[in-house]
Each structure stands twice: as structure tokens, then as C-alpha cells.
Amino acid sequence: MLQFSPIRTALIAFVALYGILLVLPNITNGDYRENLPLWLPAWTTNWLPSNQIVLGLDLQGGSHLLLQVNRDDIVTERVRDLRREIRSILANDNAIGHLIATEQDRLIITLTDPEQLEEARQVLRVVETPVSTSVFSVGGTVETEISVTDDGKIIAALTQQGIDERMSALVTQSIEVIRRRIDELGTTEPTIQRQGTDRVLVQVPGFADSERLKDLISRTARLTFHMVHPSISAEQARSQGLPVGTMIMPSVDGFDELLFEEVSLGGESLIDAQPGFDQQNGEAIVSFRFDTRGAIVFAEITSANVGRRFAIVLDGQVVTAPTIQTAITGGSGQISGSFNAETANDLAVLLRAGALPATLDIIEERSVGPSLGADSVQAGLMAGIVGSIGVVAFMLISYGLFGVFASISLTLNIIIILGVLSMLGATLTLPGIAGIVLTVGMAVDANVLIFERMREEMVGGRTAHQALEAGFKRAMGTIIDANVTTFIAAAVLFFLGSGPIQGFAITLAIGILTTLFTAYFVTQFIIGRWYAFRRPKTLKIQLFSLVPGATKIPFMAWRKMAMGFSIIAMIASIGLFAVQGLNLGIDFKGGSSVEVQAIVGDADIADIRSRLGELGLGDVQVQGFGTPNDVLIRVEAQDGGDTAQQDAVRLVTSALEADYDIRRVEVVGPTVSGELAIAGAIAVIVAIFAVLVYVWLRFEWQFAVGSIIALIHDVILTIGLYSLIGFEFNLSSIAAILTIVGYSLNDTVVVYDRVRENLRKFRKLKVSDLLDLSINSMLSRTVLTSITTIAALMALVIFGGEVIRGFTISMTWGVLVGTYSSIFIAAPVLLFFGLKTRENVQKKPEEKRTDGAQV
Numbered sequence: 001m002l003q004f005s006p007i008r009t010a011l012i013a014f015v016a017l018y019g020i021l022l023v024l025p026n027i028t029n030g031d032y033r034e035n036l037p038l039w040l041p042a043w044t045t046n047w048l049p050s051n052q053i054v055l056g057l058d059l060q061g062g063s064h065l066l067l068q069v070n071r072d073d074i075v076t077e078r079v080r081d082l083r084r085e086i087r088s089i090l091a092n093d094n095a096i097g098h099l100i101a102t103e104q105d106r107l108i109i110t111l112t113d114p115e116q117l118e119e120a121r122q123v124l125r126v127v128e129t130p131v132s133t134s135v136f137s138v139g140g141t142v143e144t145e146i147s148v149t150d151d152g153k154i155i156a157a158l159t160q161q162g163i164d165e166r167m168s169a170l171v172t173q174s175i176e177v178i179r180r181r182i183d184e185l186g187t188t189e190p191t192i193q194r195q196g197t198d199r200v201l202v203q204v205p206g207f208a209d210s211e212r213l214k215d216l217i218s219r220t221a222r223l224t225f226h227m228v229h230p231s232i233s234a235e236q237a238r239s240q241g242l243p244v245g246t247m248i249m250p251s252v253d254g255f256d257e258l259l260f261e262e263v264s265l266g267g268e269s270l271i272d273a274q275p276g277f278d279q280q281n282g283e284a285i286v287s288f289r290f291d292t293r294g295a296i297v298f299a300e301i302t303s304a305n306v307g308r309r310f311a312i313v314l315d316g317q318v319v320t321a322p323t324i325q326t327a328i329t330g331g332s333g334q335i336s337g338s339f340n341a342e343t344a345n346d347l348a349v350l351l352r353a354g355a356l357p358a359t360l361d362i363i364e365e366r367s368v369g370p371s372l373g374a375d376s377v378q379a380g381l382m383a384g385i386v387g388s389i390g391v392v393a394f395m396l397i398s399y400g401l402f403g404v405f406a407s408i409s410l411t412l413n414i415i416i417i418l419g420v421l422s423m424l425g426a427t428l429t430l431p432g433i434a435g436i437v438l439t440v441g442m443a444v445d446a447n448v449l450i451f452e453r454m455r456e457e458m459v460g461g462r463t464a465h466q467a468l469e470a471g472f473k474r475a476m477g478t479i480i481d482a483n484v485t486t487f488i489a490a491a492v493l494f495f496l497g498s499g500p501i502q503g504f505a506i507t508l509a510i511g512i513l514t515t516l517f518t519a520y521f522v523t524q525f526i527i528g529r530w531y532a533f534r535r536p537k538t539l540k541i542q543l544f545s546l547v548p549g550a551t552k553i554p555f556m557a558w559r560k561m562a563m564g565f566s567i568i569a570m571i572a573s574i575g576l577f578a579v580q581g582l583n584l585g586i587d588f589k590g591g592s593s594v595e596v597q598a599i600v601g602d603a604d605i606a607d608i609r610s611r612l613g614e615l616g617l618g619d620v621q622v623q624g625f626g627t628p629n630d631v632l633i634r635v636e637a638q639d640g641g642d643t644a645q646q647d648a649v650r651l652v653t654s655a656l657e658a659d660y661d662i663r664r665v666e667v668v669g670p671t672v673s674g675e676l677a678i679a680g681a682i683a684v685i686v687a688i689f690a691v692l693v694y695v696w697l698r699f700e701w702q703f704a705v706g707s708i709i710a711l712i713h714d715v716i717l718t719i720g721l722y723s724l725i726g727f728e729f730n731l732s733s734i735a736a737i738l739t740i741v742g743y744s745l746n747d748t749v750v751v752y753d754r755v756r757e758n759l760r761k762f763r764k765l766k767v768s769d770l771l772d773l774s775i776n777s778m779l780s781r782t783v784l785t786s787i788t789t790i791a792a793l794m795a796l797v798i799f800g801g802e803v804i805r806g807f808t809i810s811m812t813w814g815v816l817v818g819t820y821s822s823i824f825i826a827a828p829v830l831l832f833f834g835l836k837t838r839e840n841v842q843k844k845p846e847e848k849r850t851d852g853a854q855v
Contacts, residue, residue, distance in 0.1 A: 012521050016412055018049075022419030025052045053421045054189075055205070056429035056503055058368050058803070059377050062205035063213050066364035066672065068642075069167050069174070069198045073359040075105045078158055078166070082127065082144060083107055084261065086156060089123055096120050106157035114152050121148060127156065141165050167198045170358040175200055180353035181216050200360065210367035210665060211650065212346065218360050220315050221350035223267030225301070226259040228309035228321055234258045249311070251318040252337055259311055259318070264301050269294025273351035275344040276334075284339035286347050288332065295331025303327035314347075361642045365649075365667035379801035380433035387437045387795030388414070391444055391788045398784060399451055400543040405526045406447040413443050413511070413518040420510050429503030430804055431732060437796055438739065438811070439511030441789035442746070445482070445781075446519035448788075449475045449750070452781045455541045464539045468531060472524050478753040479519060481698060485749055486742035487512045488690045493738050496683040501735045508739070546787070547780040555775050555823055556768040556831065562824035566713055573720025580723050585730030586668045588677045590637035592649045593667075596660035598629040603660070605631060611655045617648050626802035631660075642669040664803075680734040684715065687738050691745055699752055706829035707748050710821040714744045717817050718810055727806035736807050740814030743789070747782065747822035754778050755830070767835055771827045786819045 057064055083100055086107065090096040096119065097112035111120055127144045143162030147155045175192055182190045182204060191203040207213055226249075232240070234248045234256035242248070242258075249259050272289045290298055301310070302324050311321040312335055319337050339347070368376075392410065395403035417436060421428060454471030462470065490512065493505035586593050596603070605622050608631060612620045618636045625632035633652060638644035645667050653662050668676070688711055696704035718737055722729050754774040762770055793815065796808040 008521070009525070012525050015416065015517070016522075019412070019416040019419035022049045022051075022422045023415055025050050026418065026422060049423065051422050051425055053418065054425060054427045055377070056427045056432065057203060057205055057366065058430045059380070059428065060205050061368050061374075062203065062207055063210045063368075064364075064366040065202045065214065065217060065362055066195065067174075067200045067202065067218060067360040068363045069170055070359040070361050071163070071167065071198070074167060074170065075158060075163060078143070078163070079105060079107065082156060082158075085127065086124065089126070090120060094119070094123050096123075105163075106155055109154040109156065111152070111154070117148065117152055117154070120154060121146065124154065124156070164197065167358070171198060171200060173357045174360060177354050177356050178202060178217055181349060184349045184353060185213075185216070199363075210365070211653070212342075214362060214365070214646070216346055216349065218362055219350060220356045220359055221267070221347075221353075222315055222355040223270070223351060224263045224313045225265040225298075226262070226311045226313055227264055227301075227305060228311050229258040229260065230308055232258055249313060249316065249318050251321070257311055257318045257321055259313070264310075265290075265294060265297050267351060267355050269297070270351055273348040275341065275348045278334075278336060283336060284341055284344040285334045285336045286339070286344050286351065287334045288351060290331045292331075295329075298331060298333070299327060299329040303329075361669075362646055362667070363642045363669040364672045365646070365665060367665040369661065369663040376430050376801055376803065379799055380430055383796045383799040384433060384437050384440075386799055387792035388440050390791040390795060391440055394784075394788055394791060395444060395447070398544050399541060401530075402447075402451055402527075402541050403543075405523055405530070406444065406451075408526060409447065409518045409523040410440065410443055412522055413514050414440065416514045416518070417507065417510050420514070421507070426506055427503055428507070430801070431501060431504035431735065431807065432507040434796055434800065434804055434808060435504045435507035436511060437792045438789070439508060439515065441792035442486070442743070442785075443511065443515040443518070444788045445746070445785040446475075446479045446515055447523055448781050448784050449479055449482075450519065450523065451541050452778075454539065456777070458539055458541070464536050465531070467539060468527060472520070476520060478750055479516065481753055482746040482749045483512045483516060484694060485691055485745035486739075488694065489687050489738045489742035489745075492683050492687040492690065493735055496679050496686070501731050504735055508742075542780075545780055546783050551776045551779055552772070553776055553779070554772055556772050556828065559824065559828035559831070563828060566821075566825060569720070570713060570716045573716050573723070576720050576723040582719070582722055582729040583726045585728040585733075586634070586666060587730040588680070590645070590668050590672075592635040592645060592652070592665070594633045594635070594649065594652055594662065595625060595664035596631050596633065596656055597663050598631075598660055600659075602628040603631045608633070608656065608660075612652060615648075615651045615655065617651065630663075630802070637669075645669055676731060680731065683734055684737060684741075687741055688712075691741070695745075695749070695752075699756060700835070702830050702833040702835045703752050703756075705833060706826045707745060707752070709829050710748050710818075710826040711741055711744055713821050713825050714740055714814060714817045718814055721810060721813050727810065732804065732807040733810065736810040736814065739811055740818060743811075743815055744818030744821060747785075747818050748826040750781065751775060751778055751822050751827060755827070767831055771830065775823055775827060782819060782822070786815055789815050 079102060083102065086109065087098075087100065090098050090109075096116050098120070099110045099112070101108045101110070109120070111117060124146050128142050128146050141159075141162050143159055143166065145157050145159055147157070149155060171194055175194060178200065179190075179192050182192070182202075185204075185207065189205065191201065193201050195201045202217060204213060229237075229243065229246055232243065237243065237246065237248060237258050245261050246258055247261050248256050251257050269290045270288050271291045271294075274287050276285055276287050277283065278285050306324050306326060309321045309323050311318050313319065314335075319335055335347070388410075392403075392407045395406050395410075397403070399406065414436065417439065420426075450471050453475045454467045457467035457470045458464070487509060490505045490509040494502050494509065596608075598604075603624070605624065609620070609622045612622065612633065612635075617638070620636070621634040623632055624630070635648050635652060638648050640647070649665060649667055653665070656662070688708060691711065692704050692708050695707045715737055718740055721727075722733065727733070751774060754777055755771060758765075758770050758774050762773070765773070790812055793808055793812040797805060797812060800808055
């Protein structure tokens with residue numbers, strides 16, 4: 001095994017070299033190929049990698065918005081259009097008298113002459129024609145169904161399938177409009193993609209003004225032109241009744257206007273819109289220009305209506321309603337109002353990009369300012385460096401020369417992780433950095449398992465060469481089993497998580513795969529080359545150990561006391577949860593979270609509470625967040641839904657922006673919070689079930705049950721910690737719990753693997769003694785791995801920043817609890833469920849045969 005073939009050696013060299021090349025663009029901050037000598041032919045350099053790791057929004061700043069098509073608005077607009085079309089078909093085209101009443105998503109048509117029922121029914125068949133070119137059908141699906149009631153009324157109802165397909169089509173159109181709008185801003189590499197059937201995900205890195213971005217993205221920007229009623233005002237229409245075909249529309253000036261419903265001209269005829277200034281009064285305006293058809297229609301309208309008022313309506317509000325002085329034949333005009341240079345420019349952007357085909361509600365927002373992003377990068381790098389140095393130092397102290405071998409392998413492991421992230425163009429988030437640091441701690445475990453097995457083989461009397469061979473051969477099965485369980489947790493996190501949590505899952509999963517490669521190939525290669533060069537007669541593997549070489553601790557004798565303690569701790573955790581509950585974050589209960597930093601001096605929490613208390617937003621929590629000049633503000637979910645939540649954030653930021661830098665904004669609406677809560681619960685259940693299946697397949701059923709009981713123990717105690725300390729319980733907490741599940745299983749599987757081995761080896765040993773022997777033989781590895789992992793996590797706790805502190809503290813707690821449960825829960829459960837040695841299993845049928853002979 002220590003003899004490497006040339007192909008295997010070349011594979012290791014290629015992976016190491018290519019990993020370094022993949023990381024280089026991140027170090028040189030660009031395409032390093034540009035700095036290579038010009039005389040090199042292009043074919044010799046084109047294959048070199050140039051991709052860089054993409055920093056997540058939490059590291060470089062930017063905005064994450066999840067928008068949802070407003071179904072109610074779609075239905076309302078379709079019903080209004082349908083009403084107008086049916087009125088035109090019956091009255092204008094066929095002279096059929098009727099009255100139309102609106103009832104949610106259907107129209108009730110009463111004919112003035114019941115004798116015309118069949119004729120009306122026939123002429124209205126056009127609205128349910130299933131062809132994609134009809135205004136009443138989408139992609140061949142009938143959107144409107146016509147039926148007749150027993151009392152002679154005609155019902156025109158929208159179908160659910162038709163509405164669903166229309167919404168799906170509107171999402172596709174909205175994505176294109178949003179992309180055009182964001183491209184006008186000149187931002188780099190925005191992410192705009194569909195989520196489900198009625199949602200659009202927008203991520204714009206590096207754009208600091210989230211309020212402006214939200215306004216640009218979510219505004220419908222539907223521009224229409226309507227004639228103003230010439231003789232009746234809106235107030236008179238309210239008191240006397242609306243004339244047929246009219247509507248009341250609010251104006252930006254604070255008055256209402258009575259307009260004709262018919263759209264004289266639409267914004268789809270615009271071909272250009274530019275900001276500018278009025279030459280007479282210097283006010284900001286937006287000038288627009290129609291296409292040929294629009295210019296002709298505009299000229300006809302203005303020619304026929306000289307002396308009448310013509311309203312320009314933007315998103316259901318009259319922007320201006322001037323009197324037509326003369327015919328306008330040039331095909332251009334201007335919109336005036338209370339604009340400044342920026343708002344005029346934004347409106348021009350909206351008009352050029354086109355109107356959104358539907359109203360989009362912001363149901364989730366996560367925005368990070370550039371200053372917080374820079375701080376997070378610095379904190380993550382510091383935590384990673386300190387954690388890595390701590391782990392390497394501990395390995396050198398514990399294993400000396402073999403610690404050097406492990407450190408080389410660990411360094412290459414980190415390089416390959418970063419290289420794979422670069423190659424995939426993956427997004428690195430702050431939790432992702434935490435995943436790398438955690439991988440550093442857990443990657444050591446593979447080397448520790450190998451080294452401890454070598455040490456045992458040397459104690460057992462093997463030669464140096466045999467000990468090295470056996471160390472790698474016998475440890476690999478345990479390493480694979482232990483890492484597969486953690487990989488299961490990472491996979492569940494990736495498929496059921498979102499945003500930064502997926503970033504954590506990706507780095508953790510990649511780290512597991514690279515750990516298996518570097519442990520089996522790289523460490524083995526280094527030790528093989530060293531052995532071939534030195535040919536030592538004996539091996540000095542361990543220099544220092546926190547655990548004596550041959551411990552005989554009677555763990556099973558303490559099992560009843562430990563189980564009693566665990567039961568009490570679990571009951572206390574459940575009681576705390578029942579009485580005190582969890583400090584649920586906005587991910588699960590909805591609401592808003594705003595992090596601010598004082599521009600000058602320390603933050604005045606009392607003053608912030610006073611300012612926000614006057615806004616009437618209900619329960620507003622204000623607390624210090626890390627440093628004295630940082631404050632975290634939580635606003636409860638507002639009754640008005642997603643729009644009201646956005647208004648609340650706008651009020652908070654407006655009240656504080658003069659004295660505070662808005663560093664981070666998160667808004668989660670009630671729809672998304674409910675979905676996240678369900679997804680989190682499903683993630684934990686799926687992970688536990690997947691692990692149960694894997695352990696059952698790899699071991700006996702008692703081992704599967706024991707591992708699940710240990711997992712439940714760890715999860716309950718972790719939830720108890722959240723309830724006791726009051727950490728915010730959010731999506732990161734679910735990630736922490738699933739990581740704890742993975743680590744706890746890692747520890748448990750390592751112990752179980754040794755138990756399984758000893759069951760084959762010691763057939764006559766009592767099960768309790770066999771369990772003690774197995775735990776003691778793995779105790780040095782268990783303690784060392786726990787310490788290195790905790791060292792890496794403590795670096796995150798101290799240097800990783802306040803944003804992930806609760807996440808990292810809970811994971812540190814999980815490492816301690818997982819180590820405890822693998823010894824005092826998982827192992828004793830095997831006794832409780834009647835695990836037997838091979839000797840006992842073979843005796844049982846023999847005893848039955850003896851009994852039968854006596855009968």
C-alpha cells in the first residue's frame with residue numbers, strides 16, 4: 001500500500017498543482033494569464049484556470065430580494081378586462097342590453113331581455129376559445145368559462161388553471177423586465193431567476209442603496225394615457241354615481257380625478273425616455289418618444305380633443321393632467337411632477353425597460369451594506385487563520401513529525417477546497433467560511449484515526465512497515481463511514497436550505513470529499529516517501545497525549561448514572577422549551593431586522609428606542625450587537641402583510657439614517673417565514689431518517705437505534721441551550737443542529753466501528769467489557785479530535801463576528817454534547833437492546849437443540 005504506482009503519483013501531483021492554479025486568480029485578484037510572457041503561444045496558456053470565488057452578499061454587500069406575483073391583483077385586473085370585453089361584445093357589437101355584477105373571480109351577467117339569452121351565450125363563446133392568440137386564453141388553456149344559471153343569468157368565471165398558467169407566463173416576462181432595469185444600473189453579475197411558479201429571486205451584489213433597488217425592481221411602471229371627464233368632477237361622481245365607463249384615480253397632487261376607463265394610449269408604444277430639465281422653470285422632467293404607431297395615435301387623440309384635459313397615469317396614480325392646447329404631431333412629450341434628478345432618472349429607466357406585467361410584492365429581503373461586508377471578510381479570514389494555526393500547532397505538539405505530515409495534507413486540503421469553489425464559480429458566504437474552518441477541525445480526525453491505528457499496531461508487536469500498512473488499511477473503513485454521515489447532513493442542508501446556508505453546505509460537502517482524498521492519497525504518499533527514504537526500525541508516532549496509553553475506564557459501570565443525568569437534562573431542556581420557548585428569529589416568525597452602526601461615537605440605545613417608539617410599529621426590540629456602536633433592531637410582523645413590512649423598514653431607516661449607518665436589513669414576510677419553518681423541521685427529520693437507514697445498512701439494527709437515540713439526545717440538549725441562553729433561533733440554527741447531527745454521528749460511528757471489529761475479535765468477552773474496551777481504545781482519538789474541532793470553532797466564536805456567534809457557540813456546544821453521547825448514550829443503548837457477542841449468538845441455537853433432545 002505504501003508503494004505508489006507512477007499513475008497514482010501523477011494523479012496526486014496533478015490534483016495538487018491544478019488546485020494551486022485554481023486558487024491563483026483569487027490571490028492575484030484577476031486573470032494572472034495577462035502577466036505571463038507575451039512570447040508564449042496562446043494555446044499554452046488558454047487552458048489555465050481564471051475563475052475566481054464569488055463572494056456572497058454577506059461578504060461583499062448587496063441585496064437579496066424574493067418577489068412574488070400578486071395573485072389578487074392578477075385576478076382583479078383580468079376580471080376588469082373581461083368585464084370591459086364582455087360589455088363591448090354584448091352592447092357595442094350585438095346591441096344586447098345587460099347589467100354586470102362582479103363577484104371575486106367571476107362576473108354575473110343579467111340580460112334586460114331574457115329572450116336574448118341563447119344569442120348572448122353564443123356570442124360570448126369567443127371568450128372561452130382555447131387558442132393562445134386569444135386575449136382570454138394562455139398557451140391553449142381556457143382561462144374563462146361561460147355557464148348559465150337556472151334563473152337565466154350568465155356566469156363568466158376565471159379558471160384556476162388559466163390563472164396559474166397566466167401567472168407563470170407573467171413571471172417569465174417579469175424576469176426579462178427586471179433584467180433590463182438592473183442592466184441600466186450597470187451592476188456586475190446580478191442573479192435573476194425563477195423560484196417556483198410565481199416567484200422571482202433577485203440578487204444584486206455590491207449595490208449599496210437597497211431602497212432605490214427595491215423601488216426600481218418592484219414598481220410596475222405601467223404608463224397609460226386617459227381622457228379626463230369633461231364635465232363631472234370626482235367628488236360629484238361619488239355623490240351622483242359613476243358614469244358608465246369611468247373610474248376615480250388619485251393624483252400625486254392629493255386630489256382625485258375622474259377618468260375614462262378606456263386606455264387611449266399605453267406605455268408599450270414608448271421607444272425612449274430620458275431625464276431632463278424644463279427649459280422654462282428648471283424642474284426635473286422625463287421626456288418620452290413614441291414609436292410610429294404611437295405617434296399617430298397620440299396625434300389623433302390630441303387633434304380631436306383640443307381644450308380637454310389629458311391624464312398621464314403611472315401605476316394607478318395621475319402624475320399630470322394638462323389641457324391639450326394644440327395637436328401634438330411630433331410623437332413626443334414630457335412628464336412633469338415633483339421629481340429630482342435621481343427620481344427622474346429612475347423613472348426614465350423604468351419606462352425604457354418597460355412595465356412589469358404584474359404587481360410584484362417583496363416577500364423576503366436581505367440587504368448588507370459594504371462596510372459590514374468588509375468587516376465580515378476580515379472577521380472570516382482572521383477566524384480561519386487563527387483556527388488553522390491552532391489546529392496545526394496542536395497536531396505538531398501531539399504527533400511531531402507525523403503532525404508535520406498531517407499539516408501538509410491539511411494545507412493541501414484547504415487549497416483544493418478553495419480551488420474547487422473557484423472552478424465551480426461557487427458563492428462563498430460567511431457561514432461558508434465557517435464550513436471551511438469546521439472542515440479544518442474535522443479533517444484532522446482522519447489523520448488522527450490513521451495515526452492512532454498505527455500506534456496500536458506498533459504496540460501489538462508489528463514492524464514499522466506492517467504498522468504503517470495496517471494503519472491506513474484498517475482506518476479507511478471507519479473514516480468513510482464517519483464522513484458519509486456528515487455528508488448526508490450537508491446534502492440535506494443544500495437541498496432544503498437557502499442562501500448562505502447553502503453556501504455552508506457546499507463548503508462542508510466539498511471539504512468532506514477533499515478530506516477523504518488527502519487522508520487516503522496525500523498523507524499516505526508523504527508517509528510512503530518518508531519511509532522509503534528513512535527505513536526506520538520503529539515508529540515514534542505520538543509525542544504527547546492527553547490520554548494515557550492504555551486506559552481502562554469502566555464507562556459501562558457509570559452508564560446508569562450517565563443515563564439518569566441525560567434524562568434529567570433532556571426533561572429540563574423540554575421544560576425550558578415548553579415554558580420559555582425559543583427566541584425565534586424573523587426567518588420563522590416574520591418581521592424585520594435592521595443592524596445599524598453609529599456614525600460618530602457609541603450608539604444611544606435609549607434614543608433609538610424613543611425614536612422608533614413614536615412610529616407606531618408595535619413591538620420593537622433594540623439591543624446592543626457586538627461593539628458599543630452597533631445596534632440590532634427587530635420589528636414585529638406587521639398586520640398589513642408584505643407591503644406593510646416594507647413600509648415599516650422604510651420608517652425605521654428614515655428615522656435613523658442621519659446618525660447611523662444602515663449595515664444590514666432583513667425582511668421576511670409571513671408566507672416565507674411559514675415555509676422556512678416547515679422546511680427546517682423537514683430538514684432535521686430527513687437527516688435523521690437518512691442516517692438511520694445508512695447506519696442500519698452498515699451495522700446491525702441495534703447500532704441504528706442507538707445512533708438515533710444519541711442524535712435525539714443531542715438535538716434536544718442543543719434546543720435547550722437556545723432556550724436557556726436566548727440565542728436567536730433562525731435558519732443558521734437549523735444548520736448548526738444538522739452539523740451537530742453530522743458531527744455526533746461521526747463520533748458515534750467511530751466508536752461503533754471499533755465495537756463491530758471487537759465483536760469479531762473477542763467472541764467470549766462480555767458485551768459490557770467489550771464496549772469499555774472499544775471506547776478506551778478510541779479515547780485518545782476522541783479527545784484529540786474534539787479538542788482540534790473546538791479549537792477551530794473557538795476561533796470562529798472569538799473572531800468570526802457577531803452575525804454567526806450564536807451559530808458557532810451552538811456548534812461548539814454540539815461537539816461537547818456529541819462527544820459525551822457517543823460514549824454514554826450510544827454505547828449503553830447497545831446493551832439495553834441486547835447486543836450479543838458472536839459467542840452468545842452461536843450458543844443460542846445449540847442450547848435449543850439440547851433442549852429438544854431432552855424432550
